[in-house]
Amino acid sequence: MSQAAKTRYKKIAAELSGGYLERQILFCRDFSSNLDFLPLIPDHKHLLDRLVQLVTADVGKALLALSILQLCIKAIEPEQSIRLHKGSIRTTKDFSWCDGISMRSLDKQYITPVLRKCELLSLNADGFMMTRSLAENYPYSSVYKANIKGARSEWISLVEAIEKDEIVSELALRYLISQLLNQAEKFRRLASQTIDNLISFLGATILDKGISLSLILRHINQSDYAARLMEIAMHSLMQAMQEYQVFPNSLLKPLSQMRSANKKHGNIGDIELLEDRQIVEAWDAKYGKSYLRDEIEELSEKLEIHPAVKKAGFVTSLKAERIDELVPRCHEIEEIFGISLEILTFEEWVELQFFHTLTEEVATEQELASAWLIAYTESLAQQRREIAPIDEPCYQWLLKLNETLISQ
Numbered sequence: 001m002s003q004a005a006k007t008r009y010k011k012i013a014a015e016l017s018g019g020y021l022e023r024q025i026l027f028c029r030d031f032s033s034n035l036d037f038l039p040l041i042p043d044h045k046h047l048l049d050r051l052v053q054l055v056t057a058d059v060g061k062a063l064l065a066l067s068i069l070q071l072c073i074k075a076i077e078p079e080q081s082i083r084l085h086k087g088s089i090r091t092t093k094d095f096s097w098c099d100g101i102s103m104r105s106l107d108k109q110y111i112t113p114v115l116r117k118c119e120l121l122s123l124n125a126d127g128f129m130m131t132r133s134l135a136e137n138y139p140y141s142s143v144y145k146a147n148i149k150g151a152r153s154e155w156i157s158l159v160e161a162i163e164k165d166e167i168v169s170e171l172a173l174r175y176l177i178s179q180l181l182n183q184a185e186k187f188r189r190l191a192s193q194t195i196d197n198l199i200s201f202l203g204a205t206i207l208d209k210g211i212s213l214s215l216i217l218r219h220i221n222q223s224d225y226a227a228r229l230m231e232i233a234m235h236s237l238m239q240a241m242q243e244y245q246v247f248p249n250s251l252l253k254p255l256s257q258m259r260s261a262n263k264k265h266g267n268i269g270d271i272e273l274l275e276d277r278q279i280v281e282a283w284d285a286k287y288g289k290s291y292l293r294d295e296i297e298e299l300s301e302k303l304e305i306h307p308a309v310k311k312a313g314f315v316t317s318l319k320a321e322r323i324d325e326l327v328p329r330c331h332e333i334e335e336i337f338g339i340s341l342e343i344l345t346f347e348e349w350v351e352l353q354f355f356h357t358l359t360e361e362v363a364t365e366q367e368l369a370s371a372w373l374i375a376y377t378e379s380l381a382q383q384r385r386e387i388a389p390i391d392e393p394c395y396q397w398l399l400k401l402n403e404t405l406i407s408q
Contacts, residue, residue, distance in 0.1 A: 001087045002098045008080045009087065009101045015076045016110035021068070024170075025118050028177045032392040033225040037175050044167050045175065045391075050154040052179040060150030061121050062128035067155055068176060069103060069111045070140075074162050074169035082162060083139035085129075095137045104129035120180040181393040182382045190395065191381035194402040198377050201405050202370055209354045212369040213347065215404060216376060223400045227287035228392065230317060230346065231255070231270045234285055236379055237353055238271055239387055240371035244363040246356060250275050255379075255388045268302050268312060278308035283315050283349065290318040292343060296329055303337045313342035315349045377401060 001009065028035065037045070051067055054060045070082040084100030096102075108127035115121040124130060133146040142156050161167045181187060205211065220229045235255045242252045250273040269282035284299075286292065292314055303309055320326070320343050330341045344352065357368050379388035380398050 001089055001096065001100065005080075005087055005099045005101060006089060008077045009089075012073055012076050012080065012101065013106065013110075016072065016106060020076065021072055021111060021114045022118070024072075024173060025114070025120070025177055025181075028174050029181055029393050029395060032178075032396070033228075035174060035178065035392055037171065037178075037391050039168060039171060040175060044158075044161060044172065047154045047158045047161070048172060048176050049179060051151045051158070051176065052183060054151040054154075055121075061123055062131040062134055063148060063150045063152070063155045064176075064180075065107070065111060065115060065121055065123055065128040066103075066134060067158060068115070068173065069107055070159065070162065071169045071173035071176065072111070073101070073103075073106070075173055078165075078169075081139075082159060083141055085134075085140060086137070097139075104135070118184075119186045120177070120184050122185070175391065178391055178393050181395055182390070187382070187395050187398070190398050190402065191383070194398055194405065195377060195381060195383075197402060197405040198373060201408055202373070205408070207366050207369040207373075209350065209365055209369050212373050213350050215373065215408065217346070219397075219401050219404045222404070223397055225392070225397075226317075227285070229397065230287045230315075231285045232379055232388070232390065233376055234271050234283060234315060234346075234349070235388060236375035237350065237372045238273075239375040239379070239384070240368055241353060241357055243371055243375075244357065244368065246360050246362055247273060250280060252387065253279075254386065255390065268299070268306055268309065275308065279306050280308050281311045282309060283313050285315050285346075287317045290316060290321040292316070292320060293322075293326060293329075296326060296333070299341075300333050300336075303333070303339070307337075309337065309339050311340045311342075313340075313344060313349075315344055315346055317346055319345060 051060070051064050055064055073080055073082055080101060081099060084097040085103040086094075086096045087100035087102050088094055088096040104127065107129045112123045112125070112127040116123055116125070129135060133148050136144070136146045138144050138146070140156075140159050142160065144156070148155075162169060162172075216233050220226045220233060223229055232255065235252075238252050241247065253272040253274055256267055256270060268279055269284035271283040271285070272279050273281040284295065286295065295314060299312060303312070323343065326343065330343070333339070334341050354365060354368060357363055358365060363371070375384070378384050379390065380394050380401060382390065382394060
């Protein structure tokens with residue numbers, strides 16, 4: 001190893017030995033309200049998702065763990081190449097690169113033990129670099145010669161993006177950790193237990209709108225990051241309505257990421273119905289906010305580029321303030337764009353959706369109330385990722401929901 005590589009290796013080892021990876025895992029688990037993955041472009045998210053999704057009992061774990069190590073290395077020391085995975089401080093007979101570092105040593109000491117301890121990946125205790133296919137004397141690149149099972153192409157693409165500074169390594173690391181937290185064995189056990197408790201609750205309770213609303217509100221208000229849970233709760237009710245074909249000509253758009261309801265991402269609201277890929281109905285959740293003048297003006301700007309919208313509105317957790325001031329402006333927007341614009345509390349919005357469903361005579365109040373709770377629970381349990389791809393770690397939310405169900 002060159003002197004520069006030795007210096008970089010020393011810094012990386014010191015950070016990892018000081019608990020860098022474990023701190024990142026705890027941050028993702030306990031402070032999901034501080035996570036913002038919007039800077040990650042969809043293509044990069046897809047690569048990271050596939051690295052997790054393609055893991056089976058026998059395939060893919062080593063590549064995923066290697067990706068975590070490489071992201072740690074680049075986040076700690078951006079000048080270090082993550083292609084050169086062999087390096088030796090002392091002169092030996094073993095192959096190494098002058099500017100390489102020993103990823104095998106870093107893995108065995110600081111990566112595999114942490115992933116095993118946190119129950120994110122069940123890896124061999126000796127480390128994933130014991131996998132011969134990852135230890136060939138070639139740099140990690142698109143022409144790496146070894147036959148690797150799992151998400152090989154996704155991993156190679158990720159390495160290229162990291163080396164070209166197209167991706168923020170620490171942000172990508174946190175995204176990968178978040179996905180692992182949502183699929184870890186500990187999470188799966190909790191998800192199974194929560195769903196079992198939900199089934200017991202549904203079997204022992206004659207549900208109506210009020211009971212489901214009360215339970216979900218209790219969960220939202222007692223949990224961290226309540227604003228996101230309110231979005232998920234609203235989307236879950238629309239999922240239930242879609243299952244009963246309450247709006248047969250429209251399609252519920254998959255749940256967007258938090259903070260994505262803006263012009264840059266082409267959204268109008270957090271909950272959107274589409275017809276021919278055009279937004280026709282949109283609702284924007286506003287937890288903890290009661291004065292909406294700025295939001296109304298922003299909606300007006302969004303409507304200029306979404307001519308198919310028929311209904312839009314804001315759903316608040318608090319009673320809207322200075323509503324007399326806002327009503328005239330809302331009427332102006334309705335006249336200009338030919339839409340219906342409403343400002344409702346969460347409870348009023350739920351009442352509206354139940355009324356719509358019962359009017360269509362496609363489900364009873366009990367059926368919709370039950371379907372809403374199921375959709376909400378399964379979404380948080382990561383069992384509806386096609387319609388509800390929740391990127392934030394859900395463990396604490398699910399734990400609180402399980403406690404709420406048990407206490408009923």
